[in-house]
Amino acid sequence: MARSTPVRWRDIADDLLRRIESGDLSPRGTSSGRRRLPPEKDLETRYGASRNTVRDALSYLQQQGYVVSEQGKGTFVVHRPDIVHVTLSAAEIDLAPGLGTGEWYNRDAHVPGHRKVRVSPVRVEVQEGTKVIARYLQTNPGSEFILRHQELYLDEQPWALQTSFYPLEFATGGASRLLYPRDIPEGAVAYLRETLGYEEVGFHDEIKARVPNEQERRFFGLGESAADAVFETVRTAYSPDGTAFRLTVAVWAADRTRLHYNDGQVPLDVLSAPGTGPPGGADADAGNADAGNAVTGNAVTGNAVTGKDADATAKGSPSESPSSDDAESG
Amino acid sequence: MARSTPVRWRDIADDLLRRIESGDLSPRGTSSGRRRLPPEKDLETRYGASRNTVRDALSYLQQQGYVVSEQGKGTFVVHRPDIVHVTLSAAEIDLAPGLGTGEWYNRDAHVPGHRKVRVSPVRVEVQEGTKVIARYLQTNPGSEFILRHQELYLDEQPWALQTSFYPLEFATGGASRLLYPRDIPEGAVAYLRETLGYEEVGFHDEIKARVPNEQERRFFGLGESAADAVFETVRTAYSPDGTAFRLTVAVWAADRTRLHYNDGQVPLDVLSAPGTGPPGGADADAGNADAGNAVTGNAVTGNAVTGKDADATAKGSPSESPSSDDAESG
DNA sequence: TGGGATTTGTTCGTATGTATG
């Protein structure tokens, strides 16, 4: 066992990956800036394999998220977008004067830097609550909810899909603007405080990572690779008497998003610019892109100690490279 | 355009998936409890397609994480493990009397219910800090760190990989037990308070989702499917003077883990048992497994409003089902 | 223990369809 490479397609895939990461392949694309791989026919002769075997290699690289093939055009290296750091904890950052950098979106999410958040028109529906929604909002299944859905763009790039749920009684009881398909500029939280006196004194977040569905793929521009995941955050907001009065579900593309939470006393520069290190510090690591875990590196999980059997599949293993996209946005 | 199904392999995949989810396939496996699909040769005749086309369908299902094929044995339905809800925010849950259910692990993570946490022997290394570590801990690159790595098991199931970093001066300055490859039962945080007087008054968490590497695949028992991801949480802990004195990196399998954060006033039952709904409530949704997003369902992102072009690939799309694993563990 | 049957993995060849330029 443990032959380094029992299969041809893996050889080809590894070689292609090496050349992709060394910046070797295709000095210029056909027209745009996209890096393009040689056509399958060329690879056929280059590697002396049949087209089907070449396609096995390409299929693997596509599944792993390194390349994407488009009919009639070619196979292209996947462009990894810049990372966006989003702070979800409601830190007192906006209370501290002089730290006005960064944008809040409706008190739920904060991004550092001077970025423009644009929201799509709101889509409003009235729904009979599902069991799951009833579970989160602690109401009985069958009661009605207002659903408000928005698409969020950050600097005109797809950023997040957000859906909020409110009991229908809120609209009939004074907060009628919840039913209008228009943005509430001051934020729904502030609006509910003004109209109904609801104070949001705490929240609970649940975070999952999963494979995107078709709509999410379209919005975020994700491929079929199944290597890219999305975050789904579910926020339940509570009023002083302990009732849940808001449920907000947000979906973020995991390849370009880092979520941040602060708790207790945290230095202000970390609050305002997470993921970028000390302001005057060592220039962060913009673009150094070391392989393996961004933090622990190979030394931790590497085969020095743990990996007593650095066996077959671990070879040139691309499995350590997907997290090598550590380019910073700030 | 927009023929419902232009391709045969997709028809086969959709039909297989439907039968998988209806519990149709294989009343009993060969021996163990694993549900097994019919052999490729049988599917060949059943669907009247060539073996390669059948394999295209199976390859798709495998890539999406629904099945796994093993040479010489067969193709099996992937077993989705129970969900574990982990609370990472340092709520005052342990200060509230009478809520003693659940286990804390070193003040960093809390799981509800009466579960047994077991930790592997600690592996200790002394490392020259990488740029990334230096960035988080705000020290200059090149200084040395103590690395303490543990594997965590929950009820004897692989649960998390955890690595903590401390400046080497801590050990030479009094906290020498950091260098011993033994567990610190009271927790490193308490130990550092006793020995060095370090008080942990706040922390910052950064969360990413990525593809697991080879070691993580082995530990968590993940397949090659590339559909399963891991969470990586990076916790930086701060002392009152604002210095970062601890960096803890944890890796969790995303398919069986939900992360939770609380902020402000949150009802006690949510704090103690997140993800399970009200204690006496509507029995949650254990095992109902509705398709689509667990919360928003098809009604939100569905093609009713947004999907004006409910085109080809969206068909019986399995893309909406990966998140259908909503079984609860409690 | 052995050996044949079963089952998936790999590789080739070939042909045709579809999208792009």
Add this chain to the structure above:
DNA sequence: ACATACATACGAACAAATCCC
């Protein structure tokens, strides 16, 4: 209309791992 390039589909052969009698 034509060439390019990827997508789909068929058939065939052998290898490798496992199962079963």
